[in-house]
Amino acid sequence: MPATRMQLEILLPFKVFARKTGVSRIVAETADGSFGLLPQRLDCVAALVPGILVCESDADGEFWVALDEGVLVKAGRQVSVSVRRALGGTDPGQLRQAVEQEFLVRDEREQGVRQVMARLEAGFMRRYARLST
DSSP, X not given: OOTTOEEEXXXXXXXXXXXXXXXXXXXXXXTTEEEEEOTTSOOEEEEEOSEEEEEEETTTEEEEEEEXXXXXXXXXXXXXXXXXXXXXXXXXXXXXXXXXXXXXXXXXXXXXXXXXHHHHHHHHHHHHHHXXX
């Protein structure tokens, strides 16, 4: 592997999704838009939003990975991406559709559950406060 290449590691909560060597470029999506990483770029940290990670490596050529929200850390030539969910594929159109269906819809459901839990907790606290006085 030439010294001008990066090593990419995509981590899920309970396993390593992918390890790639010889990566020449990475494009990731943040809340502020897409940005690219080249091997000479300064070290950085970025919060990722659900989207498509585009990479190019010596062995695989260009490849795409659908990611849920997470964090990207570049330290030297090592790039680590830690996300809740990831899907690999060969067609970026299908992956974009998967992001919209799987990750964004699931996030809406999770937000609804969080709102219900917040209401339950608030009601419990109100009743507890009345009993305490």
